[in-house]
């Protein structure tokens with residue numbers, strides 16, 4: 001199993017815990033990650049210029065096509081964006097030839113033969129739950145973990161998505177394989193609010209706070225995500241969420257899924273950059289005796 | 292130009308940007324608005340109204356108000372619309388159109404666009420503080436440097452053309 005590690009913008013410039021935990025965990029399951037220094041997939045700028053967005057995505061795909069390897073896109077935004085780029089150009093040959101003309105000027109000719117995977121798919125569909133279970137040495141017993149898939153892991157459903165929009169349960173199943181508890185809850189597929197940040201940070205944070213409260217009300221003592229945007233909203237901004245909503249109850253330990261897999265298979269918390277999680281993660285890990 | 296010609300032209304322009312989705316099938320059930328993420332925090336943000344106005348070409352007011360930028364692109368509206376309209380794609384097209392018409396997007400988006408043209412990424416490498424009050428970044432973590440991919444000059448040129456309007 002070899003993938004081009006396509007980190008996008010947010011992970012390699014800020015969300016280091018995701019990158020570091022991926023690089024620690026995936027090789028332990030025989031997944032080889034190749035360096036792939038490509039630039040923005042276009043997702044954050046689709047609203048500015050759709051054609052530019054398509055061109056940017058196609059360029060990333062074309063560079064991967066040259067290298068002949070599938071892409072691993074750990075950011076939900078990159079993952080959906082690259083699939084959508086492929087899909088839209090299949091549907092519109094005129095658009096496709098226009099985008100190809102830009103790529104040709106850069107010496108790139110082909111982009112539609114590249115597969116794009118998300119870590120949740122690799123863990124669940126390719127490595128598989130049995131292999132994960134075999135490696136668990138520190139079961140996450142006592143943790144009731146809410147899965148927050150994030151919008152774009154599930155929608156839109158007219159392109160291949162890692163989680164089923166009607167019944168997203170792959171992350172839950174991975175969590176159970178790690179020895180934790182996980183179950184459905186209202187608005188599981190709800191939004192973290194990140195894309196609203198440039199327009200109105202306060203309201204964006206209110207959206208995130210609402211999602212955290214939903215998980216707390218459903219009886220969870222922790223949550224997990226596999227998207228750097230969601231992590232930023234649900235974990236990094238928890239203190240801001242308390243201030244803005246005036247509700248001190250907006251407090252829930254949040255982990256990257258790759259950090260939880262790492263903990264369960266015996267990797268030291270420091271190697272998973274648990275000290276970058278701003279939510280109260282140490283307390284809960286100590287409480288349930290994981291560390 | 293008469294108002295009628297003007298609005299017809301707007302409708303055509305929007306359709307071109309929207310592409311495969313079909314806003315004209317909307318029958319105003321407002322299901323999109325009832326589950327909308329942005330509507331929960333902005334009551335004046337109502338996707339079914341935006342779709343109706345877009346279908347008629349009366350979009351000047353929405354563009355001027357800037358309210359469309361509240362959309363989180365969560366795709367709930369598109370998923371649950373019984374008519375497969377995808378209001379989110381209508382709203383993205385409205386955002387694109389507002390740029391063409393010279394309205395400014397949120398400042399943070401202009402900043403991201405600038406960074407993408409210059410560096411290829413929406414933001415610089417950040418120093419992040421750990422809970423032990425230590426500053427870390429790629430270097431201190433021993434992560435591989437973000438080397439420039441090939442052909443960046445050509446890439447930059449193409450991007451500058453696409454995003455010229457925003458940078459003015």
Ligand code: SF4
Nearest residue numbers: 317320321323339372
């Ligand atoms: S866009 Fe769809 S959900 Fe929204 S009002 Fe129209 S038909 Fe109903």
Ligand code: SF4
Nearest residue numbers: 327362363365366368
């Ligand atoms: S994509 Fe935008 S319009 Fe649609 S439900 Fe989400 S926030 Fe509302």
